[in-house]
Amino acid sequence: MTRVVDPESSYQRIYAIVRKIPPGRVATYGQIADLAGLAGHARQVGYAMAALPTHGAVPWHRVINAQGRISMRRSGPGDSIVQQQLLEREGVRFDGGGRVSLATFRWRKRRRG
DNA sequence: CCACTGACGAGTG
DNA sequence: GCACTCGCCAGTG
Numbered sequence A: 001m002t003r004v005v006d007p008e009s010s011y012q013r014i015y016a017i018v019r020k021i022p023p024g025r026v027a028t029y030g031q032i033a034d035l036a037g038l039a040g041h042a043r044q045v046g047y048a049m050a051a052l053p054t055h056g057a058v059p060w061h062r063v064i065n066a067q068g069r070i071s072m073r074r075s076g077p078g079d080s081i082v083q084q085q086l087l088e089r090e091g092v093r094f095d096g097g098g099r100v101s102l103a104t105f106r107w108r109k110r111r112r113g
Numbered sequence B: 001c002c003a004c005t006g007a008c009g010a011g012t013g
Numbered sequence C: 001g002c003a004c005t006c007g008c009c010a011g012t013g
Helices: A007-018 A029-035 A042-050 A078-089
Strands: none
Touching (some): A007 A029, A007 A042, A029 A042
């Protein structure tokens, strides 16, 4: 194949990865991209997230940027507030700057058992 | 086809 | 730690 991945398949693949993130954990766009076989294409993950509904089967709120911060969706910070509340309800702690400690809450697919 | 935009990331100063 | 720049790719006009 000339294409590394198919556009539509990449979206579904991204969603499949996100759904594997356990409660109380977060993952970065770059991490999802890497797991989905789209290393270096983190922006594509963000684009896929943008297409998700606020109330869906995909735990989109567990996906944050590499800075440990919640990225703003379109229009305003309203959704970011909801995202933070959802994460806090799962036990994820935010610091004064609205930032999550990736060293503590970053999801690891599996680290030598 | 070209220009602009968008839930990003890494590098530089 | 923050601001700026470049790279990446898909969607829209």
